[in-house]
Amino acid sequence: MRAMVLREQGRPLEAARVTDPEPGRGQVAVRVVACGVCRTDLHVADGDLHEPKLPLVLGHQIVGEVVEAGEGAERFALGARVGIPWLGWTDGECRYCRTGRENLCERARFTGYDIDGGFAESAVADERFCLSLPPDPGPVHMAPLLCAGLIGYRALRACGDGARVGLYGFGASAHIVCQVAAHQGRRVFALTRPGDVEGQAFARELGAEWAGDSEAGPPEPLDAAIIFAPVGALVPAALGALDPGGVVVCAGIHMSDIPAFPYEILWGERQIRSVANLTRRDGEELLAIAPEVPVRTEVTAYPLERANDALGAIRDGTLRGAAVLEIADATSS
Ligand SMILES: [Zn+2]
Ligand SMILES: [Zn+2]
Numbered sequence: 146m147r148a149m150v151l152r153e154q155g156r157p158l159e160a161a162r163v164t165d166p167e168p169g170r171g172q173v174a175v176r177v178v179a180c181g182v183c184r185t186d187l188h189v190a191d192g193d194l195h196e197p198k199l200p201l202v203l204g205h206q207i208v209g210e211v212v213e214a215g216e217g218a219e220r221f222a223l224g225a226r227v228g229i230p231w232l233g234w235t236d237g238e239c240r241y242c243r244t245g246r247e248n249l250c251e252r253a254r255f256t257g258y259d260i261d262g263g264f265a266e267s268a269v270a271d272e273r274f275c276l277s278l279p280p281d282p283g284p285v286h287m288a289p290l291l292c293a294g295l296i297g298y299r300a301l302r303a304c305g306d307g308a309r310v311g312l313y314g315f316g317a318s319a320h321i322v323c324q325v326a327a328h329q330g331r332r333v334f335a336l337t338r339p340g341d342v343e344g345q346a347f348a349r350e351l352g353a354e355w356a357g358d359s360e361a362g363p364p365e366p367l368d369a370a371i372i373f374a375p376v377g378a379l380v381p382a383a384l385g386a387l388d389p390g391g392v393v394v395c396a397g398i399h400m401s402d403i404p405a406f407p408y409e410i411l412w413g414e415r416q417i418r419s420v421a422n423l424t425r426r427d428g429e430e431l432l433a434i435a436p437e438v439p440v441r442t443e444v445t446a447y448p449l450e451r452a453n454d455a456l457g458a459i460r461d462g463t464l465r466g467a468a469v470l471e472i473a474d475a476t477s478s
Pocket of ligand 2: 183184185186231292293371
């Protein structure tokens with residue numbers, strides 16, 4: 146099969162022909178139709194995240210069709226449309242798994258990091274961690290829901306019932322969360338890079354009540370802020386925009402150092418927290434809510450061979466919405 150392979154961090158992905166992966170016990174083999182490109186893929190490629198499997202196929206927002214079932218794998222019929230997300234495997238027995246927090250599993254393995262992912266024509270996955278997908282939207286528009294959407298949704302849940310939510314950084318994740326938050330009746334404030342008037346207009350189209358520069362801050366205090374941009378300086382900025390009792394949720398897997406800040410902006414029971422990974426429950430919930438909103442994803446599609454260009458566009462921040470690799474035509478409906 147064709148695959149884009151990371152041989153060494155800090156180097157571009159290489160187009161390669163590799164052997165088709167075989168499904169092991171409890172696994173399915175999937176023909177990859179589309180695979181979203183996430184900022185995390187960029188962090189792995191650039192070396193911000195350490196010790197990935199090498200060589201590695203990146204990609205953890207896989208929409209595909211089951212083409213083969215390994216021994217004992219019975220969950221999906223051949224041809225079923227499934228999603229393969231970041232959480233690829235957990236031990237099911239550690240103290241986190243036993244308490245509904247499999248996202249923190251001590252032995253978790255991640256797709257496109259510890260396990261080969263979807264920047265390829267086929268992939269294998271543990272069937273228990275695959276998501277059953279609704280028929281709409283189609284593969285290319287579905288793919289960004291599988292990480293940008295899922296992590297964003299988990300971050301939004303971490304905002305509690307906060308009515309005024311600030312979104313710092315308006316990329317793939319924020320453009321989905323904005324729609325879900327507005328649908329829930331929250332007031333959304335989008336904070337973009339200074340001068341990004343296009344991004345601000347995009348946010349207003351998707352339900353943000355207000356959009357403006359992150360440096361200037363929101364026009365009124367927030368109950369919650371989600372930081373999607375990997376910029377540590379946004380943490381004190383967002384904290385300073387919160388009313389007492391508010392929370393800053395850091396949604397990214399990697400962020401530059403957070404500068405020192407005066408205690409008084411944390412005082413008043415304000416909180417700073419991160420969200421890490423996802424649980425299968427997050428996936429099921431978001432995929433149930435998405436058609437109700439309905440969530441509309443804005444994507445820029447690239448052929449598999451142009452995966453490096455897709456990563457570059459995320460690095461440059463020039464994308465509107467999400468980048469997706471369009472790898473094959475869907476054969477099932
Ligand atoms: Zn565990
Ligand atoms: Zn991701």
